[in-house]
Amino acid sequence: MPLTLLTFLLFVLKAFVVIMFAMNVAVLLTWADRRQGAMIQDRVGPNRAVAWIPTIAAQVLAVAPALAAVAGIAFVVVKLVPDPEVKGERAMLFAQLGILFTWLTGVFIAGRVQIRGVQNSFDAWLLSFGDPRRIFYAGLAAHFIALFVGVGLSGSAYGEQIRDLGYGGGAGLLIFAILSGAIYAAYVIRNEPRYGLRLVGLLHPAADGLKSIFKEDFIPPNADKFLHSLAPFISFFPALVVMGVIPFGDTLCFTLKDGHLGDLMSFVPRSGVCVEGAVNLQVVSLDVGLLYFFALAGTGIVGAALAGWASDNKYSLLGGVRAASQMVSYEVTMGLTLVGAVMVYGTLRVDEMIRWQSEHAWGIFVQPAAFFLFFTAAVAESKRIPFDIPEGESEIVAGYFTEYSGMKFAMFFFAEYIAVVTSSGLMSALFLGGWDLPFLHRDGLHVVLGDTVIFEQVLPHLLVVVVGALGFVLKTVTLCWLQLMIRWTLPRFRYDQLMRLGWRKLLPASLGNVLATGLIVLTIASAGPAVGKFMDLLADYTKALVALAGFGGFIYFVVFLVKPVHKKKSLASTSAQFAAAAGGTRSVRMGA
Amino acid sequence: MKTETAALGPKKVTGSVVARPNRTASVQTYIPEIAKGLGITMKHFFQNTKEMAFGQRPDPVTEGISHGINTVSYPEQKRPYPARFRGVHRLTHRDDGSPRCVACLCCSTACPAQCIHIEAGEYPEGDPKRGYERFPKRFVIDELRCIFCGFCVEACPCDAIRMDTGVHAAPYDSREQFIFEKDILMGFPGRDGSQLTANPRHEPGESSHPGVDREKH
Numbered sequence: 001m002p003l004t005l006l007t008f009l010l011f012v013l014k015a016f017v018v019i020m021f022a023m024n025v026a027v028l029l030t031w032a033d034r035r036q037g038a039m040i041q042d043r044v045g046p047n048r049a050v051a052w053i054p055t056i057a058a059q060v061l062a063v064a065p066a067l068a069a070v071a072g073i074a075f076v077v078v079k080l081v082p083d084p085e086v087k088g089e090r091a092m093l094f095a096q097l098g099i100l101f102t103w104l105t106g107v108f109i110a111g112r113v114q115i116r117g118v119q120n121s122f123d124a125w126l127l128s129f130g131d132p133r134r135i136f137y138a139g140l141a142a143h144f145i146a147l148f149v150g151v152g153l154s155g156s157a158y159g160e161q162i163r164d165l166g167y168g169g170g171a172g173l174l175i176f177a178i179l180s181g182a183i184y185a186a187y188v189i190r191n192e193p194r195y196g197l198r199l200v201g202l203l204h205p206a207a208d209g210l211k212s213i214f215k216e217d218f219i220p221p222n223a224d225k226f227l228h229s230l231a232p233f234i235s236f237f238p239a240l241v242v243m244g245v246i247p248f249g250d251t252l253c254f255t256l257k258d259g260h261l262g263d264l265m266s267f268v269p270r271s272g273v274c275v276e277g278a279v280n281l282q283v284v285s286l287d288v289g290l291l292y293f294f295a296l297a298g299t300g301i302v303g304a305a306l307a308g309w310a311s312d313n314k315y316s317l318l319g320g321v322r323a324a325s326q327m328v329s330y331e332v333t334m335g336l337t338l339v340g341a342v343m344v345y346g347t348l349r350v351d352e353m354i355r356w357q358s359e360h361a362w363g364i365f366v367q368p369a370a371f372f373l374f375f376t377a378a379v380a381e382s383k384r385i386p387f388d389i390p391e392g393e394s395e396i397v398a399g400y401f402t403e404y405s406g407m408k409f410a411m412f413f414f415a416e417y418i419a420v421v422t423s424s425g426l427m428s429a430l431f432l433g434g435w436d437l438p439f440l441h442r443d444g445l446h447v448v449l450g451d452t453v454i455f456e457q458v459l460p461h462l463l464v465v466v467v468g469a470l471g472f473v474l475k476t477v478t479l480c481w482l483q484l485m486i487r488w489t490l491p492r493f494r495y496d497q498l499m500r501l502g503w504r505k506l507l508p509a510s511l512g513n514v515l516a517t518g519l520i521v522l523t524i525a526s527a528g529p530a531v532g533k534f535m536d537l538l539a540d541y542t543k544a545l546v547a548l549a550g551f552g553g554f555i556y557f558v559v560f561l562v563k564p565v566h567k568k569k570s571l572a573s574t575s576a577q578f579a580a581a582a583g584g585t586r587s588v589r590m591g592a
Numbered sequence: 593m594k595t596e597t598a599a600l601g602p603k604k605v606t607g608s609v610v611a612r613p614n615r616t617a618s619v620q621t622y623i624p625e626i627a628k629g630l631g632i633t634m635k636h637f638f639q640n641t642k643e644m645a646f647g648q649r650p651d652p653v654t655e656g657i658s659h660g661i662n663t664v665s666y667p668e669q670k671r672p673y674p675a676r677f678r679g680v681h682r683l684t685h686r687d688d689g690s691p692r693c694v695a696c697l698c699c700s701t702a703c704p705a706q707c708i709h710i711e712a713g714e715y716p717e718g719d720p721k722r723g724y725e726r727f728p729k730r731f732v733i734d735e736l737r738c739i740f741c742g743f744c745v746e747a748c749p750c751d752a753i754r755m756d757t758g759v760h761a762a763p764y765d766s767r768e769q770f771i772f773e774k775d776i777l778m779g780f781p782g783r784d785g786s787q788l789t790a791n792p793r794h795e796p797g798e799s800s801h802p803g804v805d806r807e808k809h
Contacts, residue, residue, distance in 0.1 A: 039640045040633045042661050115647030372623075485637070489629040560638070565648045567655040578672035578758075578783075579653040585669045 014283045018243045021473075022425075026417035029480055031205040033417075036481075037488045047201030058195035059186035066182030070175050077171045088150070088159075091166035095146045098173030103139025105181040107132050119188065133562050212410035220312050220403050227310035232404070232411035235303025238296040239418040245289040246425045247351045249281030249435050249469035250442065253461065268461045270443040281435075281469065282351055289350040290342065293426060294335055297381065300419065301327040304383070304390060304400050307412070311403035319399025322495065323383060323390035329502040330380040330387075336510040337373040340517035341366075341430055350426075354434035358441070361539035362546065363431035369513045371431045373506055378423040379483060380502065382416055386490035389498060424479035425472075432475045435468035438547040449544060450537040675783070678740045678755040681733055681772070682780035685787040691778055692752035692793060694725035702747035707737035720797040723806065731774040735761045751791045758783045 031046060038045025053061075082090050110132035113123045129135060146166070153162045189195055197203070219228055253274035255262040268274065286292050301324050308320015344366050345353040357363055364371045380387040391399040401412045428434060439447045444459035493501065524531060571577050579585045618624040640661050643649045650658040653671050664671050673679065684692045695712035713729035715722040738761075744753050757780045764770055781787050794801040 036637060039644070039661070040636045042636065042640060042659075042663075044644075044661055044663050044665065111646055485630055485633055486626075489633045490626065561642060561646075565643060567650045567658045569655050570657045571654060574675035575672050576654045576656070578675070579651065582672070585651050585653045585664065585671065 010279060011283065014281065015244070018246075018248065018283050019240060021248070022240060022243045022418055022421045023414075025421045025477065025480065026414060027205045027209070028202070029417045029420060029484065030208065030413060031201070032481075033484050033487065035201060035204075036484055040488050045201070046204045047198070049201055049203035049207045050196040050198050051203055052194045053197055055189055055192050055195050058189060058197070062185040063182045066178050069178055073171060073175055077167075087167060088163050091163045091170060092146070092150045094170030094174060095150065095166040096143060096170070098170040098177065099139060099142045099146060101174055101177035103135055103142070105177045106135040106139070109181070109184060110135055122184070136562060209410065212407045215406035217406040217408060218403075222312040223403065224310040224312075227306055228403070229408070231303050231307035231310060232408045232415070233303075234306060235300050236411050236415040236418070238299040238303075239415045239422060242293050242296050242422045243425060244283040245286055245292050245350050246422070246429050247280065247282035247285075247354060247434060248472050250465045251351075252279040252281065252465055253277060254279060265461050267458065268442050270441050270446075280351065281465070285349065285351060288348055290338060290348045294331070298331055300415070301331075303415070307404070308400035311400070313403050315396040315398075316400050316402045318396050319390045319392065319402065322392070323400055326383065326387065326390060326498060326502075327381055329499060330377045330506075333502060333506040333510050334374060334377040334381060336507065336514065337370045337377060338430065339510075340370050340513045343514070343517050343521055350429050350434075354429055354436055357433040358436040360536070361542040362433040362436070365539075365542040367431065367513070367517065369509065371427070373510050373513065374427065374431070377506060378427065379486060380498070382419040382423060382483075384416065384420070384483065385487040386492050387498060388492060389495050392492070420480055420483050421476065424483065425476045427479050428472060428475035432479075434475075435465075435472045437468060437471045438543040438550075440464060440467065449540045450533075673758050673760070677758060678742045679757045679759045680735065680755070680761050680780060681738075681744070681777055682754055682757050682782065682787075683731060683774065683777040684752055684754055684789045685778065686793055686795075687788070691728060691731070691774070692750050692789070693728045693731060694750055694752070695728045696726075696749065698747040698749060699744035699753055702743040704741060704743060705737045705739045707734040708732070708744060721795070724796040724803075728774060731777060733772050733777060734770060735772055736767060736770040750793075751789045754782065754789065756782045
C-alpha cells in the first residue's frame with residue numbers, strides 16, 4: 001500500500017498497541033516478579049498497595065460495566081436476531097454462556113462468603129448448599145445437560161421450542177448472572193465508609209513508579225553528566241523497539257473501495273494472504289526482520305557499558321565491562337542458534353516464519369535444540385539470574401547501575417523487564433507459532449490429521465484473528481512467567497562458568513545444530529514426495545499433541561483447583577488456644 | 593630418665609577419606625536438575641496462589657504447622673500473646689469498684705526499675721478500714737521505665753497489680769503519654785474481660801475476714 005494518511009495512522013496505532021503491551025507487561029512483571037518470588041518462599045509479597053475510594057465510586061465501578069455488558073447483550077438479542085439456520089448455534093452459545101456465568105458468580109460469591117463470613121441472609125442461603133465446589137459440579141452438569149438437550153432435540157418436533165427457549169432463556173440467564181453479581185458486590189460494601197481498591201496488589205507497580213519519579217536524581221560529582229544521563233535511555237530504547245518486527249496477530253483483510261480500505265471481510269479463504277487491503281498486525285513488516293532484532297538488541301550493550309563508564313565508580317566500571325563481555329558472548333550464540341531456524345523456515349521475515357509454522361509444525365518441534373539454546377541465551381542476554389553477574393549484588397554492589405537513583409535506576413530495571421517481554425515475544429513467534437493455534441486456520445477450525453478429517457467449522461475472520469492475537473499474548477506471558485520462575489529457582493553462575501557455558505558449550509552446540517539441521521533439511525528435500533507427506537502427517541500430529549497437552553493441562557488445572565486442602569491443626573500453645581477461642585486469628589482483636 | 597620429644601614436622605592427620613560426591617550424568621548435564629528445581633518452585637507457587645485466592649490459607653497461629661503461607665498479616669491479623677505474657681499493668685478492682693491496692697508500697701519497693709510511684713492516703717475517721725489498710729491517692733507507673741520483669745506482681749500481697757492484660761504498651765508519640773495514672777491502670781480489664789480477680793477478698797469487719805480484728809481482740 002502507498003503511504004497515505006490512513007496507513008500512517010495505522011502505523012501509529014500499531015506502534016502504540018505494541019509499546020503499550022510491552023511496557024505494561026514489563027511494569028506488571030516488576031511487581032509479579034517480587035510477588036511470585038514471595039509466594040514460592042511461602043510468603044505473601046507486595047500486596048498491600050491500596051487506593052481508598054468513596055464507597056459510591058466503588059459501587060459505580062462494580063455496576064456500570066455490568067450495565068454496559070447487559071445493554072450490549074440485550075442489543076444483540078433483540079436487534080441482531082439471526083437467521084433460523086444459525087439461531088440454533090446462537091441459542092447454544094447463549095445457554096452455555098449463561099450457565100457459565102451463573103456458576104462462576106455463585107462460586108465466586110460463595111468463596112468470598114467462606115473467607116469473610118456470613119453477613120446477610122443471601123450469604124446464609126448460598127452457604128446452605130455446602131462447599132462452593134458443589135456449585136461448580138452443578139454448573140458442569142448443567143453445561144452437559146444443555147449440550148445434550150440442544151444436540152439431541154435439534155431435529156425433533158420440539159426442536160424449535162427448545163431453540164427459542166435456549167435463545168431467550170440463555171440470554172436471560174446471562175444477564176441475570178452478570179447483574180446479580182455486580183449488584184451483590186455493590187450491596188455488600190454499602191455500609192463501609194470507604195472502599196480499598198487493592199486489585200491483589202496490582203497498584204504496587206504504580207506506587208513504585210510514582211515513588212521513583214519523585215526520588216532524588218543523584219549524579220556523582222566527577223561523573224560524565226551527559227553520558228550518565230544518556231545511558232538509561234540507550235539501554236531502554238532498543239529493548240522496546242525490537243517489538244516492532246514481532247507480529248502480534250494474523251493479517252487483517254479489508255475490502256477495497258476505490259483504492260481505500262473498506263469494511264473488514266467476514267470470511268477469508270484458508271490459503272493465501274490478501275494482497276490488497278491487508279493490514280498486518282505488526283508495526284513494520286521488514287524483509288530483514290530477524291536481523292533488525294539482532295541489530296537493535298546489540299545496541300543495548302552500549303547502554304550498560306556506557307552506564308558503567310560514565311559513573312566514575314570502580315564497581316560500575318566492573319559491572320559495565322562484565323555486562324559488555326557477557327552480552328557480546330551470548331549475542332553470538334543467539335544469532336547462530338537461529339541460523340538453523342532460518343534454514344528451515346527459509347525466510348528472515350518473522351510473519352512468514354509464523355505462517356510456515358502454521359502450515360507445518362511449531363518451531364519447538366522442528367528445532368527443539370535451538371529453542372533451549374535460544375532460551376538460555378536470551379535469559380543471559382537480559383542479564384537476569386542466573387546470569388546476573390553484571391549486577392552481582394554480593395560482589396560489586398549493584399554493578400553498572402550502582403551510581404543511579406530515582407527514575408534512571410528504575411529505567412534500567414524497566415529495560416531489563418522489557419527485554420524479558422521482547423525476548424519472550426520473539427521466542428513465541430519463532431518457536432511457539434506466534435498467533436497460530438493448533439488446527440485454527442484463517443477460515444476456521446480444521447482438525448485434520450494427514451488426510452483424515454475429524455472436525456471442521458468455518459469461523460468469522462475477525463474471531464480467528466482476535467483469538468490468535470490472544471494466543472500470542474498468552475504464549476508471551478507464559479514465557480515471561482517461565483523466565484521469572486527460573487530467576488527464583490537457580491543460583492548465580494560464577495563469571496568463568498558463565499563464559500565457559502557461553503563459548504564452550506552453547507556456541508558449539510548451536511554450530512552443531514546448524515550442521516544437523518542442514519543435513520536433515522537436505523535429506524528430506526532429496527528423499528521424495530512420500531517422505532514429505534509423512535513429515536506433513538508428523539507435523540499434524542505435533543499440532544494434535546499441542547492441542548491435547550493444552551486440553552490436558554486445563555483439565556489438570558481444574559482438578560487441582562477443586563482438590564480439597566487438609567490443614568494440620570495444633571493448639572499446643574496458649575496463643576493458638578486464644579486464637580481458636582476467638583474463631584481464628586483473623587478475628588482476634590488484642591486487648592479490650 | 594628419657595624425655596619424650598615431639599616429632600618434628602607436620603602433625604600427622606588422622607581421619608577417614610571422604611569420597612567425592614558421585615556426580616551422575618543427570619547432575620552433570622544440569623538440565624534435569626533445573627527441571628526438578630523449577631518443579632519445586634512451581635509447586636509452591638501454584639499451591640500458595642490457589643490457597644490465597646480461595647481463602648484456604650492455613651490460619652497462621654492455629655494451623656501454623658501446615659504447609660503453605662503462614663505469615664501473620666499484621667495488623668489485620670494479630671497473634672494473641674500467650675497466657676503468661678507480661679503485658680501492660682492493670683490495677684484490679686474490689687466488688688465496689690475501688691482498687692484492691694492497700695498502698696503497702698511492696699511493689700514500688702520490689703521494682704528494680706523504680707518506675708512505680710505511690711502516694712498513700714488514710715481512710716477517713718470512722719471508716720471500718722481505717723487502721724487496717726490505706727489506699728493509693730496516686731498510683732503511677734512509667735511504662736517506659738518498666739522492664740516488664742513482673743516483680744511487682746510477685747510482691748503484691750493483695751493481688752492488686754497484675755500484668756495479664758495481654759496488651760503490649762502502645763507506641764505513643766510523647767514520653768508523658770507513657771506515664772499511666774491510677775484511672776488508666778484501673779481501666780484495663782484482664783484477658784478474661786473482668787476487672788476483678790479470682791482470689792476472694794474479705795473486707796475488714798466482714799465475718800469472713802481472717803485477720804486480727806480490732807473489736808474482738
